[in-house]
Amino acid sequence: MEKLSPNIQFPAPFSWADFKQIDVENTFDLDSAYKICQSIANNHYENFPIASFFIPKHLRKHIYSIYAFARYADDIADEKSNSDQATRVAILENLEYLIINSDDENTKHYPIILALNETIKQMNLPVDTISRLLTAFKMDIYFSQPNTFDDLMNYCEYSANPIGELILRLFNEYNEETATLSNKITSALQLINFWQDISIDLKNNRRYIPKSLMDQYLLQNIPNFDNVHTNIENPAKIEEFGQFNALFEYLFSETENLLNDGSKLINKLNNKKLQFEIKLIVNSGRRILAKEKSRKYHLLFRRPKLNIIDYIRILLKSILWKY
Structure with a gap:
């Protein structure tokens, strides 16, 4: 992907109740970005532990960022998003662009992406593994x-x-x-x-x-x-x-x-x-x-x-x- 799709806005995550007013006028630092990811992870019901007490403290923020990104992308792919299929796919492709091009100035407006990109950088994670997740969400859209x-x-x-x-x-x-x-x-x-x-x-x-x-x-x-x-x-x-x-x-x-x-x-x-x-x-x-x-x-x-x-x-x- 060479550039962002035109005229596509990133929605705030639909399960992200405390931060729905975020838009492209806001920017975030890493600390606040990771805290937002932690809030998303801690407030979503799951059968399986997410970054529990047994995970070393220095790794928890990275697990939160991965989980929050997965929740965010899942919200976008969800049929309740009130966007048509092509728009939802375009948004997911924009997410992928901002992960592949982590130095793009747009990343500062999206705390989940900001945190995930820092996790990828610090922990030397392969971007193609993240891309596989996005492929799954595209499959969900065209289920x-x-x-x-x-x-x-x-x-x-x-x-x-x-x-x-x-x-x-x-x-x-x-x-x-x-x-x-x-x-x-x-x-x-x-x-x-x-x-x-x-x-x-x-x-x-x-x-x-x-x-x-x-x-x-x-x-x-x-x-x-x-x-x-x-x-x-x-x-x-x-x-x-x-x-x-x-x-x-x-x-x-x-x-x-x-x-x-x-x-x-x-x-x-x-x-x-x-x-x-x-x-x-x-x-x-x-x-x-x-x-x-x-x-x-x-x-x-x-x-x-x-x-x-x-x-x-x-x-x-x-x-x-x-x-």
């Missing part, structure tokens, strides 16, 4: 149901795996072996989120379950599938719940195998704090997956969430982790 499970995993390669790779690099733990295992964890977490959010995605006419699996389980041509959540008051009317349960069992099994294989990463790491952070993340994934397993087709109607008891269990299991 289409994946044809195969491999297509879904390809999406994870862009949407989830770059985050794990960046974390490894921040801790100087990145190599071919650790990256492969990390990718299994992050892909599994992405799948867990898909299954967790299926009731919401159906309302938004999004199917992340591959077409080939829908065909295999005789579900692709169910006329009321996209509106299945409206049958919650009388789910017995839907005869296909047996097939849904079988399909979910397959999806849960594939997801669990990925997560368990990826957990071998812990033994490959030298940094004890990162080891514990990964234990927390893996156990968080296992806990929400267990809730999904217990619900089966009820996932079509309600989104499972973690509660305080779940978080206590996650912490205890991480402390008592057995290799």
